[in-house]
Amino acid sequence: MDKGYLNIALPKGRLGEKVYTMLENAGFGCPGVMDNSRKLIFENEETGVRYFWVKPSDVAIYVERGAADLGVCGKDILLEYEPDVYELLDLDIGKCRMAVAAPKGYVDERDRTLRVATKFVNVATDHYRKAGRQVDIIKLNGSIELAPILGLSDTIVDIVETGTTLKENDLEVIETIVQISARLICNRSSYKFNSVVINKLCGALAQIKEIKNDKDLR
Amino acid sequence: MSISEKNSISGKLMSLFAGCGYTQYKMSKFEEYELYAENKAFLPSKSIITFTDTDGRLMALKPDVTLSIVKNFRDGNTEKLYYKESVYRTDSNTSAFAEITQAGIEYIGDVDIVGLSEVLSIAQCSLERVSAQNVLDVSSLGLLSALLDRLGADGETRLRLLHCVEHKNVHEAAAICDEAQVCTENKTLLLQIMTLDPDPDNACAVLCSLDAGDGWGKEAENFKKVLSALDKSKLRVDFSVLNDTNYYNGLVFRGYINGVPSAVLSGGQYDMLMRRLKKTSSAVGFAVYLDRLDVFSGKAEAPYYDTLVLYGKNTDAKAVCEIIRSAAKSGMTVKTSKETPENVKYGKLVDLR
Numbered sequence: 001m002d003k004g005y006l007n008i009a010l011p012k013g014r015l016g017e018k019v020y021t022m023l024e025n026a027g028f029g030c031p032g033v034m035d036n037s038r039k040l041i042f043e044n045e046e047t048g049v050r051y052f053w054v055k056p057s058d059v060a061i062y063v064e065r066g067a068a069d070l071g072v073c074g075k076d077i078l079l080e081y082e083p084d085v086y087e088l089l090d091l092d093i094g095k096c097r098m099a100v101a102a103p104k105g106y107v108d109e110r111d112r113t114l115r116v117a118t119k120f121v122n123v124a125t126d127h128y129r130k131a132g133r134q135v136d137i138i139k140l141n142g143s144i145e146l147a148p149i150l151g152l153s154d155t156i157v158d159i160v161e162t163g164t165t166l167k168e169n170d171l172e173v174i175e176t177i178v179q180i181s182a183r184l185i186c187n188r189s190s191y192k193f194n195s196v197v198i199n200k201l202c203g204a205l206a207q208i209k210e211i212k213n214d215k216d217l218r
Numbered sequence: 219m220s221i222s223e224k225n226s227i228s229g230k231l232m233s234l235f236a237g238c239g240y241t242q243y244k245m246s247k248f249e250e251y252e253l254y255a256e257n258k259a260f261l262p263s264k265s266i267i268t269f270t271d272t273d274g275r276l277m278a279l280k281p282d283v284t285l286s287i288v289k290n291f292r293d294g295n296t297e298k299l300y301y302k303e304s305v306y307r308t309d310s311n312t313s314a315f316a317e318i319t320q321a322g323i324e325y326i327g328d329v330d331i332v333g334l335s336e337v338l339s340i341a342q343c344s345l346e347r348v349s350a351q352n353v354l355d356v357s358s359l360g361l362l363s364a365l366l367d368r369l370g371a372d373g374e375t376r377l378r379l380l381h382c383v384e385h386k387n388v389h390e391a392a393a394i395c396d397e398a399q400v401c402t403e404n405k406t407l408l409l410q411i412m413t414l415d416p417d418p419d420n421a422c423a424v425l426c427s428l429d430a431g432d433g434w435g436k437e438a439e440n441f442k443k444v445l446s447a448l449d450k451s452k453l454r455v456d457f458s459v460l461n462d463t464n465y466y467n468g469l470v471f472r473g474y475i476n477g478v479p480s481a482v483l484s485g486g487q488y489d490m491l492m493r494r495l496k497k498t499s500s501a502v503g504f505a506v507y508l509d510r511l512d513v514f515s516g517k518a519e520a521p522y523y524d525t526l527v528l529y530g531k532n533t534d535a536k537a538v539c540e541i542i543r544s545a546a547k548s549g550m551t552v553k554t555s556k557e558t559p560e561n562v563k564y565g566k567l568v569d570l571r
Contacts, residue, residue, distance in 0.1 A: 086458065
């Protein structure tokens with residue numbers, strides 16, 4: 001952890017670019033971050049921030065372990081891995097939902113164990129435990145939609161944004177588990193020693209979010 | 219941080235504890251499993267290494283120190299104890315068992331405001347002995363519980379709100395309050411506590427001015443009394459410090475060192491644990507996680523020896539042993555090797571090849 005800079009882990013991809021734009025508008029810009037280069041780390045001496053792009057699912061690890069002071073990741077990652085970090089702000093972007101989906105016309109037979117395919121084992125286990133349902137969780141790493149089509153599972157638990165992928169594969173949402181959006185997270189120890197700048201950044205981002213929400217409402 | 223530095227930190231802590239009138243408590247590496255099975259929620263990791271003793275009893279490699287100390291405590295006494303022990307827990311990242319070294323103190327018996335202040339003060343001194351860049355976060359489970367009672371939050375809602383408080387998740391706490399139809403006044407109170415100015419004077423002024431439930435006023439006054447006895451320059455009030463309310467009550471605290479990503483010190487009042495173990499006394503204590511200090515200061519330095527002795531096939535063993543004896547006598551360090559070792563610094567070279 002380099003104390004000279006505030007280290008911020010951004011998730012690679014569209015969400016990360018949106019987040020960076022918000023940070024830039026909040027006064028924490030850094031030249032070169034949005035350039036399409038192979039460079040991994042970007043520093044701005046003036047604003048005292050250092051950005052790095054990491055795989056979205058790794059952001060929480062970087063923050064929890066203190067390699068990054070702050071980071072942005074989806075609520076799905078926080079629910080699944082439960083990293084010991086502060087969740088300072090809901091950025092209201094990258095909105096989607098964690099849902100249970102099944103083939104169209106699916107009828108749940110409650111007298112037998114439900115087979116559920118998912119990337120989010122902990123979220124799915126917790127959901128069905130609360131519902132008192134006996135389930136066989138099948139951990140997959142991708143193409144979850146294939147599982148019920150090929151008879152590997154009865155249902156799936158996955159992220160649903162527009163629902164297009166489900167529709168194209170004759171699947172439909174049968175239950176929403178939780179709404180998901182991008183969250184600003186912070187390392188516990190970093191917060192103790194950089195609270196002034198972190199609260200400043202957090203406040204500025206909250207303002208940007210409000211302005212954006214107001215615009216969306218108009 | 220090198221092994222010798224780490225040892226010296228644990229040495230500094232031990233001398234601090236002893237110097238404050240605490241007595242060293244040595245314990246066996248294992249205990250009967252039953253003790254931990256009955257109090258699993260008190261343990262930071264739920265997995266325990268067990269084995270069957272020769273007499274058929276199920277034993278466990280100690281996953282925690284406090285439980286063993288409390289078990290052996292007799293009501294009617296006041297004991298001030300310190301320890302440096304290994305505990306065996308699962309690592310949350312690898313799910314594999316790990317040996318973790320802790321040093322800490324336990325104050326058990328008639329714990330009053332002075333006793334609480336003393337333990338927190340020693341916690342601050344412990345952090346100071348590790349690094350000048352430290353912070354002690356203090357919270358009150360008594361105040362938080364009173365507030366959640368006032369909100370009428372129980373069961374699942376209470377757990378969800380506690381989770382939000384622990385993660386400074388104000389946006390979701392607000393949403394849960396709305397969902398549970400908590401009145402605006404109570405919701406505002408909760409959010410106010412979650413975003414409280416951490417400065418001890420400012421925080422105590424706010425806490426004492428509020429009336430947020432049964433017993434709040436007395437709790438807030440006691441909280442203020444303890445905090446006013448401490449060094450406030452590195453003290454913060456932060457309600458995100460939480461421990462299991464089935465075991466802990468009153469003050470809970472956590473210590474941080476700049477450069478270490480997680481808390482290096484954790485403690486609190488655990489009167490509820492005492493009751494569960496059928497003790498009437500009160501208790502407070504803390505542990506310093508020595509292993510977490512490994513990441514404290516980056517690069518390890520090459521070990522230094524006063525003398526490096528190089529020997530070959532035909533070297534007389536007596537000559538090598540004489541150098542070792544002479545170094546040991548004069549308190550010098552010596553390393554013998556057949557070849558010049560890499561990454562080793564030395565003062566004098568004796569080549570006997």
